[in-house]
Amino acid sequence: MSDVNVAASVAVSSPVSDLVNSSAGIGSGSWVAARVSDENVAGGWLVIEDEQTGAERWCAVISADPVSVVAAAPVSQVELSAWSVPDGSMPSWVALLAAAQWDTARARSGAEQARRALDEHRNRLEAIVDAAHQYADDNDLCSRFDDFMFEQGLRARSRDYAVSVDVRLRVSVTESGHDADSASQNVDRNAVAEAIYNLSRYELRDMFDDFDVVDVERI
Structure with a gap:
C-alpha cells in the first residue's frame, strides 16, 4: 500500500x-x-x-x-x-523498524543530553577556577596556589613574561661593487636592516626553523 x-x-x-x-x-x-x-x-x-x-x-x-x-x-x-x-x-517488519528507529533516536537524545550536561559541568568548573584565580590575585597568594591547582589537574594562573630569543636569519642584500669582495664590503647595517624591514610577515616566519631562548623575565 x-x-x-x-x-x-x-x-x-x-x-x-x-x-x-x-x-x-x-x-x-x-x-x-x-x-x-x-x-x-x-x-x-x-x-x-x-x-x-x-x-x-x-x-x-x-x-x-x-x-x-x-x-x-x-x-x-x-x-x-x-x-x-x-x-x-x-506487516511484522514495520513494528521492528519503528522500534529500531525509537532506540536510535533515544540513544542520540541521551548522548546529546550527556554532552550538554558535560558542557555545563565544564563551564561551571571554569567559572570556579576563574573565581579562584581572582581570589588568589586579590589576596596576593604565592606560587604554592598555582602548584596546588596544577597538582589537581586545574588551570593555574597565567602570567606575562618577556622571553628573549636568538634567531639567525639569512637575507639577500643588493649592493654595488667592482667585484664580489667589494660588494660584500659595501654592505652595512642599514642595508641589512632595510632588507629585513622589507620582508613580509610570512616571508620572515619561513626564513628560520629554530631559535634559542636566552632569557626569561616576568613582566
Whole structure:
C-alpha cells in the first residue's frame, strides 16, 4: 500500500496523542497521512509504542513503497491529517523498524543530553577556577596556589613574561661593487636592516626553523 486511502480526514492536523484516545479509532496498524512540513504530508503505517511508565510514548509512521521512516517522535509531536483502517494487517517488519528507529533516536537524545550536561559541568568548573584565580590575585597568594591547582589537574594562573630569543636569519642584500669582495664590503647595517624591514610577515616566519631562548623575565 503506497497511497493513503483515507476514511477520515481533518482540515487541521492533530497530534497522535489527541487522536489515540479519541473516537477516531487511531492505533497501531492504521494507515495515516503524517504532516512532514507545512505543505506536505506522507502516508504510511502508524506504529504506537506500548505504554511507558513515567515517559511519553513514541510513535512512527513507516511508508511501504518505498520503505522509509516518514516520522518517528513522541506521540505529541507527530501530527496526522488523515487516517484509515487498512484492508490487510500491518506487516511484522514495520513494528521492528519503528522500534529500531525509537532506540536510535533515544540513544542520540541521551548522548546529546550527556554532552550538554558535560558542557555545563565544564563551564561551571571554569567559572570556579576563574573565581579562584581572582581570589588568589586579590589576596596576593604565592606560587604554592598555582602548584596546588596544577597538582589537581586545574588551570593555574597565567602570567606575562618577556622571553628573549636568538634567531639567525639569512637575507639577500643588493649592493654595488667592482667585484664580489667589494660588494660584500659595501654592505652595512642599514642595508641589512632595510632588507629585513622589507620582508613580509610570512616571508620572515619561513626564513628560520629554530631559535634559542636566552632569557626569561616576568613582566
